[in-house]
Amino acid sequence: GRVGLVVAAVAASAIGGMSVASAATYSVLSTVTAGTDPYAAAVDPTTNTVYVTNPSGNNVTVIDGATNTVITTVPVGANPEEVAVDPSSQIVYVSNANDNTVSVIDEATNTVTATVPVGDSPFGIAVNPTTNTVYVANANDATVSVIDGATNTVKATVSVGASPGGIAVNSTTNTLYAANTSDGTVSVIDGTTNAVTTTISVPGAPAAVAVNPATNTVYVNNYAGAGTVVVINGATNTVTTAIPANGSVWGLAMPCLQASAPTCICPAYDTRRHRLLCSEPPHYPISLRKP
Secondary structure (H helix, E strand, O other): OEEEEEEEOOOOOEEOOEEOOOOOOEEEEEEEEOOOOOOOEEEEOOOOEEEEEEOOOOEEEEEEOOOOEEEEEEEOOOOEEEEEEEOOOOEEEEEEOOOOEEEEEEOOOOEEEEEEEOOOOEEEEEEEOOOOEEEEEEOOOOEEEEEEOOOOEEEEEEEOOOOEEEEEEEOOOOEEEEEEOOOOEEEEEEOOOOEEEEEEEOOOOOOOEEEEOOOOEEEEEEOOOOOEEEEEEOOOOEEEEEEEOOOOOOOOOHHHOOOOOOOOOOOEEEOOOOEEEEEOOOOOOOOOOOO
16 A cells, blocks of 8 residues: 655636645645555644555554654554544554544554544544644434543434534534535534534535634535535524535545546645645546646
C-alpha cells in the first residue's frame, strides 16, 4: 500500500471565502509505502507527522513528514478506518469499525494508551481541541459517541440519522456536523448540550463533511451519481449552493472542495506546508487531472 503526498497550487477563486484548487496544478511530492490497504490519513502540522490507517493490517503507519519515511507501525483495533489528531495534546484517535472501539495513541511514544468502547461500526472521527472532546460516528446504530479526551470515556451518545459516516467539528462555534449517508441528511449537534439542534436535508448520499471555521461554512459531499459538494451556511443551517464535481466525491479536505480528482479520497491537508494527503490503490486512486 502507498500514500501519496500531493501539493496543490491554490487558485485565487474562492467559495464561501475558501480558496479552491479550481485552476491549480498538481504534482506528487513523494509516494510513501505504508501498510496493507491504506485508507485514511491525518496530519499533525505541529510535529509534521502523518498517520495512516491500514484496515486490512489492523494498524496505523506513522510517517515523518520532513523526510517522507515511515517511523513506525502501531497496532490498533480491528479494521481501523478514520483517524484524527489533536495537535494540542498530541494524541491520535483511530476508529476501529470491526470491534467497535477507538484506539488512543500517544504521539510521543507511538503506543496505544487507551482503548475506548463506542457504538456499532465506528467510522468518521473528529476532535475539538478547544474542549478536548472526540466525536465518533457509529454507522450501524445511527449514533455519535462523545468521548472526554481527558478521561478517555464516553460521556454522551447522540442519536442522528441513518448510517452516519463523515463527521466534522467547528471548534469556534462548538458545533458538530454528521453526514448521514442512508437518509440524505446532516445532523447538527450542539457541542455544549450534546443534542441535535437541527437536521439539514442534502441531495444524494452524503458521506464526508468539512468545515471552514473562519467563514462558518460547511461542505458536504454527495458521492452518488455525478457527484456534488453541497455548501451550508453554518449560521442559518441552510443549503446555499451545490458545487458540480467531475465525478463521485468520496472524501473532502478543504483545498479539494471541487473534487478536482473525481476518485481521489483527500482525507488530510497540512495547513502549514500546503500538502494534500491521499490514499492510493487499492482503495481510491490519486488522479492529478484538473477540474
